[in-house]
Amino acid sequence: MNFKLKDIVPQLITVTAVVLVFGFFTYNAQINMENRGIDFGYGFLSQESSFDVQFSLIEYDGSHSYFRAYLVGLLNTILVSVIGIIIATILGVIVGVARLSPNYLINKFAAFYVEFFRNIPLLLQIFFWYFAALRALPLPQDAEAIFGVFFLTIKGLYVPAFIWQNFSVFFYSIVAAIIAIIVIRIHAKRVQENQGKQIPVFLISIGLIFILPLLSFLIGGVGISFEVPVLKQLATTSFIYEGGVSLPPELIALTLSLSLYTATFIAECVRAGIQGVGKGQKEAAASIGLTPNQVLKLVIMPQALRIIIPPTTNQYLNLTKNSSLAAAIAYPDLVLVFAGTALMQTGKAIEIVSITMFTYLTLSISISLLMNWYNKKIAIQEK
Amino acid sequence: MFKYLKQLTSLAAMVAVLFTFTTESMAAKKSKTLKNTQKKGFVRCGVSQGLPGFSNADAAGNWTGIDVDVCRAVAAAVLGDANKVKFTPLSAKERFTALTSGEIDILSRNTTWTLSRDADIGLTFVGVNFYDGQGFMVRKSSGITSTSQFKDGISACTNIGTTTELNMRDFFNSKGIKYEPVAFEKADEVVAAYDAGRCDTYTTDKSGLAAQRTKMSNPDEHIVLPETVSKEPLGPVVRQGDSVWEDIVRWSLNTMIEAEEYGITSANADMMKTSDNPAIKRLVGAEGELGAAFGLDNDWSLRIIKQVGNYGESYKRNIADTGILPDRGPNELWTKGGILYVPPAR
Numbered sequence: 001m002n003f004k005l006k007d008i009v010p011q012l013i014t015v016t017a018v019v020l021v022f023g024f025f026t027y028n029a030q031i032n033m034e035n036r037g038i039d040f041g042y043g044f045l046s047q048e049s050s051f052d053v054q055f056s057l058i059e060y061d062g063s064h065s066y067f068r069a070y071l072v073g074l075l076n077t078i079l080v081s082v083i084g085i086i087i088a089t090i091l092g093v094i095v096g097v098a099r100l101s102p103n104y105l106i107n108k109f110a111a112f113y114v115e116f117f118r119n120i121p122l123l124l125q126i127f128f129w130y131f132a133a134l135r136a137l138p139l140p141q142d143a144e145a146i147f148g149v150f151f152l153t154i155k156g157l158y159v160p161a162f163i164w165q166n167f168s169v170f171f172y173s174i175v176a177a178i179i180a181i182i183v184i185r186i187h188a189k190r191v192q193e194n195q196g197k198q199i200p201v202f203l204i205s206i207g208l209i210f211i212l213p214l215l216s217f218l219i220g221g222v223g224i225s226f227e228v229p230v231l232k233q234l235a236t237t238s239f240i241y242e243g244g245v246s247l248p249p250e251l252i253a254l255t256l257s258l259s260l261y262t263a264t265f266i267a268e269c270v271r272a273g274i275q276g277v278g279k280g281q282k283e284a285a286a287s288i289g290l291t292p293n294q295v296l297k298l299v300i301m302p303q304a305l306r307i308i309i310p311p312t313t314n315q316y317l318n319l320t321k322n323s324s325l326a327a328a329i330a331y332p333d334l335v336l337v338f339a340g341t342a343l344m345q346t347g348k349a350i351e352i353v354s355i356t357m358f359t360y361l362t363l364s365i366s367i368s369l370l371m372n373w374y375n376k377k378i379a380i381q382e383k
Numbered sequence: 384m385f386k387y388l389k390q391l392t393s394l395a396a397m398v399a400v401l402f403t404f405t406t407e408s409m410a411a412k413k414s415k416t417l418k419n420t421q422k423k424g425f426v427r428c429g430v431s432q433g434l435p436g437f438s439n440a441d442a443a444g445n446w447t448g449i450d451v452d453v454c455r456a457v458a459a460a461v462l463g464d465a466n467k468v469k470f471t472p473l474s475a476k477e478r479f480t481a482l483t484s485g486e487i488d489i490l491s492r493n494t495t496w497t498l499s500r501d502a503d504i505g506l507t508f509v510g511v512n513f514y515d516g517q518g519f520m521v522r523k524s525s526g527i528t529s530t531s532q533f534k535d536g537i538s539a540c541t542n543i544g545t546t547t548e549l550n551m552r553d554f555f556n557s558k559g560i561k562y563e564p565v566a567f568e569k570a571d572e573v574v575a576a577y578d579a580g581r582c583d584t585y586t587t588d589k590s591g592l593a594a595q596r597t598k599m600s601n602p603d604e605h606i607v608l609p610e611t612v613s614k615e616p617l618g619p620v621v622r623q624g625d626s627v628w629e630d631i632v633r634w635s636l637n638t639m640i641e642a643e644e645y646g647i648t649s650a651n652a653d654m655m656k657t658s659d660n661p662a663i664k665r666l667v668g669a670e671g672e673l674g675a676a677f678g679l680d681n682d683w684s685l686r687i688i689k690q691v692g693n694y695g696e697s698y699k700r701n702i703a704d705t706g707i708l709p710d711r712g713p714n715e716l717w718t719k720g721g722i723l724y725v726p727p728a729r
Binding site for chain 1: 475527536548551566
């Protein structure tokens with residue numbers, strides 16, 4: 001009995017202290033808000049927002065609600081995070097492998113890249129890309145076309161828009177290709193386990209993913225045409241491009257700086273992962289007659305990934321959270337739109353900040369769970 | 384012995400009650416903010432991050448501007464020294480939170496007085512120190528001379544968290560023009576982006592446009608369009624719930640305006656004590672007990688005029704002489720064709 005009490009008492013005290021501290025803050029906020037005549041409530045979310053946002057993935061203007069404005073900000077945050085994570089991962093893997101290259105030039109260049117970009121504060125890099133690099137871009141009327149259809153200007157990157165005919169057929173052909181690839185992989189594994197024969201799965205997969213959609217064009221009636229951006233004059237010296245898709249420079253600058261910065265850390269994770277696999281593993285694999293490609297694919301990577309994934313998850317989380325620096329360069333992310341404009345227009349500081357914090361928490365935890373699931377999948381299966 | 388002790392205790396209790404009563408009433412009169420300010424020895428004032436003419440710091444960190452002068456006037460009235468002000472530069476987004484959370488006691492930062500701000504978010508506007516309206520700036524070379532020449536696809540740079548952002552939508556919607564809003568957190572970033580050509584037009588209060596124009600790489604390349612698309616009465620703000628402090632700030636501003644009306648300047652304020660006009664004598668503290676209502680001495684308004692000057696002096700020093708807006712327009716006294724009109728100090 002005595003022993004148990006000794007265990008419970010400190011825990012009880014801790015819990016009580018935490019509850020009291022939170023209670024105090026809530027009470028304090030309540031009193032202060034009452035004194036200053038501030039109402040608390042989430043009712044404003046359904047009110048008309050009456051401000052516009054520069055760039056939105058869903059239909060939005062000021063006649064929509066604050067909740068819709070929140071969704072706009074959230075989707076923009078997710079967009080920049082997803083693009084950033086993809087680019088950072090690809091770049092990170094390339095640079096990480098390059099750092100281990102026996103080629104002096106590649107090796108040193110990769111090392112220089114990593115040391116340079118990871119040692120400059122991210123906000124500075126964002127400012128650099130937005131205010132220095134992008135400002136050097138030409139005005140729309142002076143822009144040279146890239147491949148005749150892309151226009152990179154100070155007002156953004158204008159790319160042709162795809163106009164599809166029978167898009168659904170094309171979509172189903174890709175789905176069919178993916179299903180076929182999965183079936184073939186399962187089949188190939190079974191064949192290898194039963195007969196020891198290897199089927200070139202990779203080549204077949206590449207073939208499928210190209211041929212099936214191609215067939216949809218030839219016999220499925222799928223058609224595609226491009227809407228090329230066209231220069232339009234607004235005033236004597238002000239022009240824009242119309243038609244096509246325009247990517248705002250804020251998005252470009254933010255994606256660029258986030259991925260270049262985070263890629264350096266991912267590169268280090270990748271390098272650590274590969275170096276973490278014992279030399280003996282590689283030599284043993286080679287001695288049983290595996291080709292260098294097979295060594296990398298079957299022996300090195302599966303082991304390296306176990307080292308790479310957990311720290312890389314952290315980098316993905318960092319990238320997502322760092323995307324909130326968007327506010328500095330007018331990219332309408334969650335912080336700028338919701339915790340910025342919406343907060344200012346409603347004055348609901350506590351409500352909006354709490355929603356924003358909770359949203360980032362949810363985003364981060366989702367990424368964490370996904371990566372943990374993947375990590376578990378590639379971990380050593382103990383039977 | 385016991386009897387005396389009892390009497391002594393009751394006497395002590397009475398004294399204690401009396402003492403509490405007097406200090407209580409004093410405290411109520413002096414207001415918490417006033418008491419804290421006097422204890423700290425400086426006025427905590429929220430200003431902009433640099434808007435020439437309104438609140439701008441020079442290389443040495445000295446703040447000037449008509450918004451700055453409001454805080455200086457309060458410092459002169461409350462602490463006797465116009466320089467005892469701690470300025471906190473705030474972005475449009477931060478300003479109200481800084482005030483309601485108690486980080487600053489006066490927000491004097493070209494802030495528009497609107498119903499929702501006054502009623503909703505725990506703020507009280509005390510007056511107007513600049514009548515303004517939203518306008519648009521464009522590059523001269525664009526050939527645009529009126530907002531009626533704006534076309535679909537125009538991009539407009541502005542600040543987030545401002546009435547500008549809302550007015551802009553109202554304006555473009557009423558004209559049926561599709562536009563691209565590019566909203567930054569800091570005014571300097573807006574100017575930099577517009578200057579670089581990111582936006583076709585830069586929109587904010589006209590005074591702000593005039594002031595920011597001086598910061599451009601080549602001010603002569605830009606013009607402010609003649610149209611005014613909104614009413615923007617700018618003025619100092621205080622926290623809701625401290626009416627004495629609110630009155631002090633309101634009447635510090637009013638004193639500056641009324642002093643101009645009666646021709647009292649920083650140079651002649653002392654001589655005005657012997658004026659024949661009782662209104663002037665009240666303003667320089669030679670008659671009446673005006674300060675007592677705030678728990679201040681009677682020279683509070685004299686100090687404002689002597690140390691900061693009247694509104695006209697402040698306008699001339701900060702806005703006219705710096706070439707931002709030499710013409711006072713609506714910010715002229717009502718007696719001279721403007722709309723500056725304050726209640727009488729009596």
